[in-house]
Amino acid sequence: MLKSCDELTQEIFALQVLNFINPNLENPDFDDPNSDGSLNKQKIKDFANKSRLTPQEFLNALDLVPRDELTTIEHRSDGEDFEKPLKLFSRVDSKNLIEIETAYIRYRSKNKLYEKGKAELKAFLMPPVQELTEEQKEAQNQRFLKEEYQRLQLRGFVLGSTIFYDLIRSNYKVVNLAFVEKFMTNFKPEVFEDDKRSVEFHLASSKKVIKKDVFLAFKELFIEKYIEKAQLKKLSETEWIEYWQNIKNSSEK
Secondary structure, eight states: OGGGSOHHHHHHHHHHHHHHHOOOOSOOOTTSTTSHHHHHHHHHHHHHTTOOSOHHHHHHHHHHGGGTOOEEEEEOTTSOEEEEEOOOOSSOOHHHHHHHHHHHHHHHHHHHHHHHHHHHHHHHHSOOOOOOOHHHHHHHHHHHHHHHHHHHHHHSOOSOHHHHHHHHHTTOOSOOHHHHHHHHHHOOSEEEEEEEEEETTEEEEEEEEEEOOHHHHHHHHHHHHHHHHTTGGGSOHHHHHHHHHHHHHHHTO
16 A cells, blocks of 8 residues: 555655646746645655555556546435546645545445456356266266167157267277268268248248268268167167166276
């Protein structure tokens, strides 16, 4: 704080404040102790000896005054209080310096509350992601396998092809080139889907283009054929879960 600063720091601070306020000095000779320059500088140093702000904080406060970001509390005749933008005098005035200090402390307090509130809101809306425990991971895996089993039985396919592919990938050291060649021959990077829509009283028909990822398409086909060849659809739910759990355990060894 300014009141704890040494003489040199307060001297520099006083000159900085004078430079900011830029009062109209008749005699700016600081070597003359009786000049208005020296007297104004001493006013600032007297203020600094009691100030609760740091030198930089007060200089920041001076910068906020012309922006109308510092306010003073005024009292109406009806007893109500209201905030009014603080004005910076064009002369060094001890009362004005104290008003600026008080206004900045209030501004700083409100700003801290705002920042705290913003941080709390962010923490509420975006809570930190907590690492799942081993039990939670296992429960999540069990739920995934059950959902995929039910989907396979009801709809004839699975959606987690990439996960299943990653599980069995380590068991395939040799690739069936015929399978890959057939896939590449039949693969279409773009497919067209009919999209009919009514425009006023006319029925318009257009083609919706869907781009396909070649590697994802390969994984989907690979898992589809893998499930068919291993006849996994015939398994019970318990057998299905045990099957993939065993593959997962073997791949982790």
